[in-house]
Amino acid sequence: MKAFAQLFLSLDETNKTNEKVRVLKEYFNSVPDTDKMNMLALFTGRKPKRPINSTLIRTWAMEVSNIPAWLFEESYHVVGDLAETMALLMDDNTTGSNKTLTEWIAEINDIAKKTEEEKKEWLLASWAMLDNQERFVFNKLLTGSFRVGVSQNLVIKALADISDIEAATLTHRIMGSWMPDTYTYEQLIEEQDAAANISRPYPFFLAYPIQETSEKQKSAEDLETALGDAKDWQAEWKWDGIRAQMIKRGGEIFIWSRGEDLATDKFPELHSFLNALPDGTVLDGEILSFQNGLPMSFNILQTRIGRKNLSKKILEESPVAVIAYDCLEYDGEDIRYKTQSERRELLEGLQAVTQYPEVFRISALIQFNNWDDLAIIRGQSRAMVAEGIMLKRKSAHYQVGRRRGDWWKWKIDPLSVDAVMIYAQKGHGRRADLYTDYTFAVWDGDKLVPFAKAYSGLTDAEINKVDYFIKRNTLEKFGPVRTVKPELVFEIGFEGINKSTRHKSGIALRFPRILRWRHDKPKEEADTIESLRALLGE
Amino acid sequence: MAKQPLLEFTDSGIYCAKGKFYIDPWKPVDDAVITHAHADHAYWGHKHYLAHYLSREVLLYRLGDINLQTVEYGETINKNGVKISLYPAGHVIGSAQIRVEYQGEVWVVSGDYKTEDDGISTPFEPVKCHSFISECTFGMPVYQWKPQPQIFNDVNNWWRNNVEAGVATVIVGYSLGKAQRILQNLDLSIGKVYTHGVIENTNEALRRNGVILNPTERITFDTPREEIRKGLVIAPPSSVGTPWMRKFMPYSFGYCSGWMAIRGAKRRRAADRGFVLSDHADWDGLIGAIDATGCEQVYLTHGYTASFSRYLREIGFDAHEVHTLYGDDESIDTVPSETPVEEDGGITI
Numbered sequence: 001m002k003a004f005a006q007l008f009l010s011l012d013e014t015n016k017t018n019e020k021v022r023v024l025k026e027y028f029n030s031v032p033d034t035d036k037m038n039m040l041a042l043f044t045g046r047k048p049k050r051p052i053n054s055t056l057i058r059t060w061a062m063e064v065s066n067i068p069a070w071l072f073e074e075s076y077h078v079v080g081d082l083a084e085t086m087a088l089l090m091d092d093n094t095t096g097s098n099k100t101l102t103e104w105i106a107e108i109n110d111i112a113k114k115t116e117e118e119k120k121e122w123l124l125a126s127w128a129m130l131d132n133q134e135r136f137v138f139n140k141l142l143t144g145s146f147r148v149g150v151s152q153n154l155v156i157k158a159l160a161d162i163s164d165i166e167a168a169t170l171t172h173r174i175m176g177s178w179m180p181d182t183y184t185y186e187q188l189i190e191e192q193d194a195a196a197n198i199s200r201p202y203p204f205f206l207a208y209p210i211q212e213t214s215e216k217q218k219s220a221e222d223l224e225t226a227l228g229d230a231k232d233w234q235a236e237w238k239w240d241g242i243r244a245q246m247i248k249r250g251g252e253i254f255i256w257s258r259g260e261d262l263a264t265d266k267f268p269e270l271h272s273f274l275n276a277l278p279d280g281t282v283l284d285g286e287i288l289s290f291q292n293g294l295p296m297s298f299n300i301l302q303t304r305i306g307r308k309n310l311s312k313k314i315l316e317e318s319p320v321a322v323i324a325y326d327c328l329e330y331d332g333e334d335i336r337y338k339t340q341s342e343r344r345e346l347l348e349g350l351q352a353v354t355q356y357p358e359v360f361r362i363s364a365l366i367q368f369n370n371w372d373d374l375a376i377i378r379g380q381s382r383a384m385v386a387e388g389i390m391l392k393r394k395s396a397h398y399q400v401g402r403r404r405g406d407w408w409k410w411k412i413d414p415l416s417v418d419a420v421m422i423y424a425q426k427g428h429g430r431r432a433d434l435y436t437d438y439t440f441a442v443w444d445g446d447k448l449v450p451f452a453k454a455y456s457g458l459t460d461a462e463i464n465k466v467d468y469f470i471k472r473n474t475l476e477k478f479g480p481v482r483t484v485k486p487e488l489v490f491e492i493g494f495e496g497i498n499k500s501t502r503h504k505s506g507i508a509l510r511f512p513r514i515l516r517w518r519h520d521k522p523k524e525e526a527d528t529i530e531s532l533r534a535l536l537g538e
Numbered sequence: 539m540a541k542q543p544l545l546e547f548t549d550s551g552i553y554c555a556k557g558k559f560y561i562d563p564w565k566p567v568d569d570a571v572i573t574h575a576h577a578d579h580a581y582w583g584h585k586h587y588l589a590h591y592l593s594r595e596v597l598l599y600r601l602g603d604i605n606l607q608t609v610e611y612g613e614t615i616n617k618n619g620v621k622i623s624l625y626p627a628g629h630v631i632g633s634a635q636i637r638v639e640y641q642g643e644v645w646v647v648s649g650d651y652k653t654e655d656d657g658i659s660t661p662f663e664p665v666k667c668h669s670f671i672s673e674c675t676f677g678m679p680v681y682q683w684k685p686q687p688q689i690f691n692d693v694n695n696w697w698r699n700n701v702e703a704g705v706a707t708v709i710v711g712y713s714l715g716k717a718q719r720i721l722q723n724l725d726l727s728i729g730k731v732y733t734h735g736v737i738e739n740t741n742e743a744l745r746r747n748g749v750i751l752n753p754t755e756r757i758t759f760d761t762p763r764e765e766i767r768k769g770l771v772i773a774p775p776s777s778v779g780t781p782w783m784r785k786f787m788p789y790s791f792g793y794c795s796g797w798m799a800i801r802g803a804k805r806r807r808a809a810d811r812g813f814v815l816s817d818h819a820d821w822d823g824l825i826g827a828i829d830a831t832g833c834e835q836v837y838l839t840h841g842y843t844a845s846f847s848r849y850l851r852e853i854g855f856d857a858h859e860v861h862t863l864y865g866d867d868e869s870i871d872t873v874p875s876e877t878p879v880e881e882d883g884g885i886t887i
């Protein structure tokens with residue numbers, strides 16, 4: 001655990017990519033192979049199940065640190081991270097421990113089955129033997145999300161350097177469902193990939209955004225300069241659903257979401273068509289709710305994503321279908337090396353013979369002769385229930401991760417309103433102890449009604465100024481939330497708007513974010529609830 | 539009618555009506571008693587200043603030609619029947635707590651303070667009083683400092699590694715206080731110490747005041763970059779990200795502040811290294827200091843005043859939160875220009 005805690009600290013201590021890779025390699029070279037796999041599991045989101053519920057952990061941490069509950073909560077708001085708060089509140093006297101990461105993970109998995117008393121005894125004893133930094137990392141393993149300031153790409157790069165296996169291969173091999181107790185380091189780095197699991201997905205290829213702002217649109221000439229001849233490109237609508245990879249191998253089917261969650265059970269409507277595919281087929285596409293042959297807004301789909309049990313009602317109200325746009329494996333062969341056009345042809349072949357054309361759809365190609373044409377067609381995105389246009393180079397291979405050059409997303413402008421900030425709350429992570437989470441309101445007569453929360457969009461300098469304003473213009477405090485003097489106006493952008501019974505304003509926004517701070521606007525000139533309702537298109 | 543308190547909180551600062559003087563006022567007044575020379579405590583424009591003699595040269599350097607009277611710790615000055623004396627606050631060189639006594643009633647204004655002996659500021663001394671006006675910049679239990687030698691061991695190791703790797707070492711700290719504390723605790727066998735002009739001006743002022751500091755070299759246009767790479771540069775927060783600093787590339791940039799105790803704050807500053815080193819008292823330090831005064835009332839002026847005063851009340855103190863304009867001298871976050879905490883511009887005349 002010492003090495004793992006040190007790894008965390010060292011990664012925190014540098015912002016330089018090369019240095020991070022060096023630190024990762026040093027770690028890999030200094031720990032046993034089982035620790036390498038456990039670390040890899042943690043850094044790729046494969047955390048052990050929570051062994052103790054977090055209310056109990058909090059209660060025991062308060063006991064150990066001997067402070068009242070409210071002060072514990074306030075401390076948490078200052079620190080912005082539960083694991084770190086608990087580590088900071090405890091004495092730094094320690095009895096020391098030489099257990100490896102693997103041993104700790106084993107204990108964590110073990111304790112889950114024990115009684116509450118046994119859990120408490122184990123946890124207090126564990127805290128007592130760890131130093132401050134180890135305790136922080138240990139708490140991270142026990143609670144909440146395990147996010148590290150290092151991307152999976154860097155971990156892979158370090159691993160590729162020490163194992164002499166290509167990064168793309170490693171990225172592929174660590175996809176899907178594996179746990180460190182069943183997948184060994186030897187298997188990971190062997191020449192021939194014998195350990196391949198039939199459920200294992202391919203790494204997703206992600207598009208780069210074509211950057212533009214509402215003030216500065218990309219012209220047809222700009223696109224010509226950046227992307228070359230329009231004839232080299234294939235265009236499709238950019239669908240607003242759940243990106244998924246669908247696998248049929250060895251008589252079994254698997255549906256993976258982009259977050260590498262196995263979501264096969266979430267979409268029973270897709271099972272028949274997937275089962276009917278030939279073995280050794282992998283498709284890439286978007287899952288959307290459909291009604292009368294038309295895609296519905298993401299909002300509808302969202303209502304069923306979080307559900308554990310899919311009731312009959314939900315299946316009837318928001319039935320899903322796939323819009324497929326790529327084929328990654330055909331007849332048992334990894335065909336990611338083939339060109340976009342070749343893969344498209346194979347995909348069309350598969351779709352042409354399906355018995356389930358209602359569920360297995362294909363993303364239609366947009367016909368266009370030049371960039372001017374396409375810019376005009378893009379204007380119809382909203383009518384198509386699409387977010388914009390996807391551009392794919394006809395000669396491109398299917399690559400790993402977000403790569404510049406061959407796949408581009410050209411989104412339409414977000415909708416926007418000018419709104420007044422009325423509540424603020426402290427952020428987390430690098431925004432801890434700074435007011436960065438804001439609630440915005442628009443006018444309803446002479447009252448301000450809250451309608452959206454947004455966290456991102458301001459620069460660090462702007463955040464500091466807003467934080468400064470909030471700290472000096474607080475009207476009331478409700479726990480962590482401050483009511484702020486309504487004065488600052490921001491332009492809020494969003495991708496979609498829907499009716500909502502859960503919100504006071506009666507509307508719910510999709511992806512709200514701050515576009516800019518309207519220093520030029522007094523609060524009286526902010527938008528009204530009527531102008532938002534008008535966007536509902538009713 | 540209720541008795542008028544000996545010290546009051548007014549729009550201009552902490553005021554003693556009996557003695558007709560202010561302590562650390564932020565608006566121009568006739569008579570000001572100054573706890574220490576940081577800009578959010580020592581403003582320009584008062585007709586008369588009283589401060590500790592070790593603040594003398596820094597105050598003159600920063601505020602220009604002011605009417606300044608200085609005293610030793612423990613010396614008593616009488617103003618309209620009110621006795622004033624200064625006691626060490628341990629915050630920076632020359633920093634003082636102000637003890638005010640009238641007809642047997644004693645109030646103490648802490649200014650900023652820390653309880654750990656930093657080796658260069660006269661160590662903090664608790665003063666018995668009826669009412670204590672305290673700062674609480676780090677008044678949350680998550681702030682618990684490690685002993686200074688441990689921190690400087692880390693600083694020196696980092697410097698040594700940088701020299702080996704051939705990169706310059708730039709360490710950032712406030713120009714009065716942190717800069718000298720760092721300077722006095724470096725392992726000078728590793729290399730030479732270079733300073734930014736603002737810091738060197740403060741060093742010179744302190745040396746004029748008779749303070750003995752380790753040797754430093756002011757960085758000028760002609761200072762060879764290769765030499766700097768082997769040494770260590772002490773720079774003020776305002777120099778972070780400026781072309782001045784970029785000239786040292788490649789460098790490793792370390793930041794010394796109590797805020798570095800929190801991972802998020804450290805990441806936000808994007809420093810290569812964050813050293814948890816503060817000139818303010820930590821949680822235990824604050825509570826210990828308040829307890830040692832034996833005070834009947836305690837007033838919290840700046841920092842986490844709301845939660846800290848609530849906690850003090852829960853453990854039996856008569857604690858109150860008051861609003862002042864004292865700022866945060868450990869932060870390098872950009873703050874709007876109207877705030878009174880910017881100190882690194884040098885002379886404000």
